[in-house]
Amino acid sequence: MNGALLSLREIQVRCGDHLILEVPALDLYPEEILAVIGPNGAGKTTLLHTVAGLVPLARGQVLLHGQAVDPRRVSYRRRLALVLQEPVLLDLSVLANVLVGLRLRRIPQKEAEALALESLERLGVAHLAHRSARTLSGGEAQRVSLARALALQPEVLLLDEPFSSLDAPTRAALLADLRDLLRGTRTTTLFVTHDQDEALQLGDRVAVLLQGQVRQVGTPEQVFGAPADEEIAAFVGVENLIPGRVVARSDGGVVVEAGSRRLEVAAEAPMGEAVWVCLRPEDVVLSLTDPSPTTTSARNRFRGQVVKIAARGRLYHVTADCGFRLVAAITPRSLHELNLTCGQEVTATFKATAAHLILRGQ
Amino acid sequence: MDTFLSGLRHAIWLLVHLDPIVVEVTLRTLQVSGTATLVASFVGILVGTYLAQARFPGRRLLVSLVNTGMGLPPVVVGLFVALMLWRSGPLGQLRLIYTPAAMVIAQAIIATPIVTGVSIAAIQQLDPRLRLQLLGLGASRGQAALLLWWEARRSLLAAAMAGFGGAVSEVGASIMVGGNIAGQTRVLTTATVLETSKGNFDTAMALGILLLFLSFSIMLGATWLQQSGRGDR
Incomplete structure (x- = not known):
């Protein structure tokens, strides 16, 4: 039983x-x-x-x-x-x-x-x-x-x-x-x-x-x-799936609260609705320094720590803990250039238009 | 042409005056062929439903045999039943030869493959997922079969109609196992044969017209049932 x-x-x-x-x-x-x-x-x-x-x-x-x-x-x-x-x-x-x-x-x-x-x-x-x-x-x-x-x-x-x-x-x-x-x-x-x-x-x-x-x-x-x-x-297809709740409207979309973080997504959803934020690893960009808002158009920027690096076909999937798990797909060349290792601090960015929402009900 | 006209006149006269012998022969025809159709429908729809759904080696062969049986020559059936029921035959003690019961047996054997064959087609033309859906809603196997029959009711009625058509129209088997005894085993088809052989063409024609009329009335009723609830007339 x-x-x-x-x-x-x-x-x-x-x-x-x-x-x-x-x-x-x-x-x-x-x-x-x-x-x-x-x-x-x-x-x-x-x-x-x-x-x-x-x-x-x-x-x-x-x-x-x-x-x-x-x-x-x-x-x-x-x-x-x-x-x-x-x-x-x-x-x-x-x-x-x-x-x-x-x-x-x-x-x-x-x-x-x-x-x-x-x-x-x-x-x-x-x-x-x-x-x-x-x-x-x-x-x-x-x-x-x-x-x-x-x-x-x-x-x-x-x-x-x-x-x-x-x-x-x-x-x-x-x-x-x-x-x-x-x-x-x-x-x-x-x-x-x-x-x-x-x-x-x-x-x-x-x-x-x-x-x-x-x-x-x-x-x-x-x-x-x-x-x-x-x-x-x-x-x-390895999607990033971040559970959250719609808390506000933003310019051209909504703000989703996921834990202590806030994500901007260019999609429509009713206020207060529980949602999944879906994001393909290819759309997540990693960098070592924190790019200033003037150098990137990506609305979502999160500092986090690399927790896993795994080979997936011709790409590497790097998992960062940013308060939620975020997987980024990067080329072997980028991995080499960034010289990424586990435990390293990185900044993950993605555009509000790269993510989409799925309603998950209460 | 004269024969034809006088036959028609005689036929109408017999029908209008409800000639007692004609009435008696007509009722017996209905009784014998109706009973045979009921037996054939019971067996044929059950067997047809099974053959339409079951999966086992040799099923195709059986279905082919059924389809062949749809064209069974009545004389062959008559010969077979006569041999079985003959006083010295295997079932001789039943003393059924030259009785209406023997005719019912022969006609049922003729009609059963017809009903079975049409029933197989009727059940197979249903959505194959229907049975699955019914079982998935908690139907027992018996309940599922009853609902499938309801769903295929029009085609199954057509199967019974075809069976009745086969039974009422055959003459060879009825003569062989019934003997065409006046007042006992004479039906419309055998009476028609007898009157024709005696040269009484007008009476034969009258009986023929009656047979057509009988078939038509029954089929009309069945067709009305079959087509009701379809929106058109």
């Missing part, structure tokens, strides 16, 4: 002789949103179907509240709800579609209708209740599909890239709504995606799945800021 709601132990899933998923251990804690990221074909959907009890296990165990369960049994499957990548609705009214899962559980009609309508309301599609599901747009259909799963008040909600089939504005709106909804209802969620922005917006923790194996699990800062190995780094 480690307080986990759902745990996978020593899981292996095979397709013929081929091992397609291997998870030594993965835990999902109550009320958290765990985002599993990985490239296409990494086994994300298989992982989700494994948890959903839809694929046979070659070996391993699924534990619910620390108790081993048979994930293929209906009694287990009814404690979860799955939303697929593309909404699959029955040829019925929207309301009847949302009622399907409730009826399968033999919830009395009146109670089921109330739950269904409430769920549609939460996803902002209650006005479509009596429309035929065949007449919905992609975004509407995905909202109905989510409402259908959430109406079941599942112990664990399983989401399989639910935004990937939507166009950008529809996706952004749904993502924001869903984030507030999942946090508001404290729904424990396992969410798979190939999109890092989605993972950052929704995930409390992030797991990286590569070639059928869970390679790293941790907070977004850990996974994106300190990838465990080269392959993970190559997939996540």
Whole structure:
């Protein structure tokens, strides 16, 4: 027992002789949103179907509240709800579609209708209740599909890239709504995606799945800021991720407070919002002296200490502790010229336009 | 041309006056072919759903066999059933030869591959992720199958209609296992054959028209059911 709601132990899933998923251990804690990221074909959907009890296990165990369960049994499957990548609705009214899962559980009609309508309301599609599901747009259909799963008040909600089939504005709106909804209802969620922005917006923790194996699990800062190995780094692209909160407006952007430091970012975000400041290491410039504001146009300047120097392909990644960890990518030549060593004081600068913001909710 | 016109006139006369023999033969036709269709639909939809979804070696061969069976010659089926039910045959003790039950068996054998074949296509044309989604919402395997049938209801009704068409129109098997006994195993098709061979073309025509009318009415009803809720007429 480690307080986990759902745990996978020593899981292996095979397709013929081929091992397609291997998870030594993965835990999902109550009320958290765990985002599993990985490239296409990494086994994300298989992982989700494994948890959903839809694929046979070659070996391993699924534990619910620390108790081993048979994930293929209906009694287990009814404690979860799955939303697929593309909404699959029955040829019925929207309301009847949302009622399907409730009826399968033999919830009395009146109670089921109330739950269904409430769920549609939460996803902002209650006005479509009596429309035929065949007449919905992609975004509407995905909202109905989510409402259908959430109406079941599942112990664990399983989401399989639910935004990937939507166009950008529809996706952004749904993502924001869903984030507030999942946090508001404290729904424990396992969410798979190939999109890092989605993972950052929704995930409390992030797991990286590569070639059928869970390679790293941790907070977004850990996974994106300190990838465990080269392959993970190559997939996540090593972003600097600095958690902060929007505290003021500035000329052409906002000021984000991160710990005791203030960062200027050329982006729009509501005041008081919790955000990730994302910054590519290539956009961070290191110097030994503190350049005066007149010699650089970069709005963000921080003194810090070099804590790590690592080779990454043809570049070096230098990590500096500036009150938050900041990774800069520099050429071997610059490394040589600056003669950098661990413990050395440096100044890191980056432009307000080089950074972007991702809202992370409360 | 004369034969044709007088046949038509006779047919209308028989229909309008509800000739008791004609009524009796018509009702038996409905009973025999209707029962055979029910049996064929039950078996065909179950087997069709299984074959549409299961993955096992030899599945393709089985599906090909079903598709071949959709064109089973009724006389061959009739011969097979007659041999089985013949008094000295393996199932002779059942004493079913020359009874309506024997005709139901023969017609069900003819209609089952038809219903199965169309059902396979009906289930396969559904979104393959639908079953996965239903299971992911907590459906048992049985509940998932029922919902899939509901989703494919129009195509499955078409499967049953095709099965009924196959059953009601065959004549070879009915004659062989039923014997075309007046008042017992005579149906519209066998009666038509008999009247034609006797040279009673007008009665034969009347029976033929009745058969067409019967088929048409049933198909009309089924089509109405099938197309309802689609917005057009």
